[in-house]
Amino acid sequence: MKELTASMAGTVLNVMVAAGDTVTEGQEVLMLESMKMEIPVESQGAGRVAEIKVNIGDFVNEGDILLVLE
Amino acid sequence: MQKILIANRGEIALRIIRTCRELGITTVAVFSDADQDLPFVKEADSAFRIGEPPVQKSYLNAEEILRIAKAENVDGIHPGYGFLSENAEFARKVKDAGLTFIGPAPETIEKMGDKIVARSTMEEAGVPVVPGSDLGLKTLEDAVELAAVIGYPVMLKASGGGGGIGMVLCENEQALAKNFDSTKGRAKAYFGSDEVFIEKYIKNARHVEVQIFGDSHGNHVHLFERDCSIQRRHQKVIEEAPSPFLKEEARQKMYDTAIKAAKAVKYVNAGTVEFIVDENENFYFLEMNTRLQVEHPVTETITGLDLVKWQILVARGEKLPLLQGEIKKNGWAIEFRLYAEDPVRFLPSPGKISEFSWVDGEGVRVDSGYESGSAVTPFYDPMVAKCIVGGNTRAEAIQLGQEFFANLKLEGIKSNAPLFAEILGEEGFKSGNYTTAYLAERKMASK
Structure with missing residues (x-):
């Protein structure tokens, strides 16, 4: 299990993967918006998406878990 | 004009307060929950909460801003920059409420806010515009055809955009094809219209x-x-x-x-x-x-x-x-x-x-x-x-x-x-x- 966390506070603009998808390291999996800027969130490792913890429109704080890889 | 509501935040709200004070005008600030401790809230003669931090619930909440303006009996609204400043509908509502919108006429905002209309208006007036499309581009084929005429690189832009948001530089046909749909999608999400157009990209500009x-x-x-x-x-x-x-x-x-x-x-x-x-x-x-x-x-x-x-x-x-x-x-x-x-x-x-x-x-x-x-x-x-x-x-x-x-x-x-x-x-x-x-x-x- 590997948790992907938010590197800064912001709003979830888009979720590009779904539970069950296989992702590679460096793949853009989520888009956050902070201070009027789009911040792509890249997967920190390869694996299968076990769970997505956020929905589009959610506000997240730095360190919040965005998704879990297995 | 004796009392002005400032529909903005931060430095520009403070900037407007400074001049109002010099002119003997009373100021009303509005603020979101995230901004309650900022200097502009303290500096204004009075300040009212408009909502939660996200802009849609606060500084873009035209109804709540107008409600406060009316309740506080202000004479005019200064929109600052960003937020509702270039929103023709808001300017019109302010006017309809019998208040002064401190900015241009709603019709002017509307005309200049649509980048394609602005282009053609200026062209007619004899103002030089960047070679490009005079109409919104419906399909990628239209875009490719026009780009071939004006020459690459081209800038792909959202008609409703501005401030650099929603534009992509395309060096060649492949790049244009790659970015066309996503730019349209982004234009729709940000500006409510998926109309896009292209302009010749000017090098060393x-x-x-x-x-x-x-x-x-x-x-x-x-x-x-x-x-x-x-x-x-x-x-x-x-x-x-x-x-x-x-x-x-x-x-x-x-x-x-x-x-x-x-x-x-x-x-x-x-x-x-x-x-x-x-x-x-x-x-x-x-x-x-x-x-x-x-x-x-x-x-x-x-x-x-x-x-x-x-x-x-x-x-x-x-x-x-x-x-x-x-x-x-x-x-x-x-x-x-x-x-x-x-x-x-x-x-x-x-x-x-x-x-x-x-x-x-x-x-x-x-x-x-x-x-x-x-x-x-x-x-x-x-x-x-x-x-x-x-x-x-x-x-x-x-x-x-x-x-x-x-x-x-x-x-x-x-x-x-x-x-x-x-x-x-x-x-x-x-x-x-x-x-x-x-x-x-x-x-x-x-x-």
Whole structure:
């Protein structure tokens, strides 16, 4: 299990993967918006998406878990 | 006009309060939950909560803002820049409520807000525009066909966009094909319309804009130009006046063209005509900003005028205070936009400002929305303050800038202050011979 966390506070603009998808390291999996800027969130490792913890429109704080890889 | 509601936040709200105070006008501020401790809330004569931090629930909540305006019996609303400032529907609602909107007519905002309509309006008025599409492009095939005629590279833009948001540079047909649908999608999400168009991309371009002013008596003047070529991700970082690049002949021609543009739409209040300038000083209309510009202080510094005061005078039906011949420029001004962001990767850096101080002195002006102890939240634009230096010459202004950044203390958050210190000592900037690619060429910008 590997948790992907938010590197800064912001709003979830888009979720590009779904539970069950296989992702590679460096793949853009989520888009956050902070201070009027789009911040792509890249997967920190390869694996299968076990769970997505956020929905589009959610506000997240730095360190919040965005998704879990297995 | 005795009481004004300011439908904005941060430094621009404070800036408007300052002029209102000088004119004996009472101010009403509105604020979101994220901003309740910011200086502008304390400085206004009264302040009201409008909602939760996200902009849709606060600074874009037109209904709540109008409700407070009516309950507080204000005479007018100043929208500042951003948020509702270029929203024609809001301007119309303000008018319908019997209040004064401190800005141009709703029809003008609407016309200039649609980039394709703005283009064709200017073309008809004899203002040069960048070669490109005069109609929205429906399909990729239409875009490819037109791009082949005007030649690559091209800029793919959202009709409803502005401020650099929603545009992509396409070097060739493959890039255009790759970006067409996503740009349309983004345009729809951000601006409510998926209409896009293309323009020829101008290499080694400079971005120069002219401040104009009109009154309801049919008078129009310009307040000279601002060079805003130092940008990152199509967002301005440094602005200066005069332009260090333009020669006198092109400069005068640009003023005349800006006045022509203003007259073409019977412009009332403060506006900015943005031009893109090529290596040979040919210039083309880019867009018209129907509001007070972020960088208005550089114009105030070289003219000694108060643009917010002019906005209020014109909004209450008065004539422009000065004729063209009476408006003089003096010296040189440079503005630096201090952003809460990582200076290397340009990513936002929200947080609490533990210390924010600088050395004041002649020729130094700081328009700040925050103070020591303020929190910069992730909900809004990352601009913390605008630092403006003014001297008799460009060299003097640069010298003042260097001293300013050597003494600036901004701690607790990351900021782009180190970038300014670097630019001010860099030969390309000092020579004044720079283009919009300046930061990218020096690897000072991610894109």
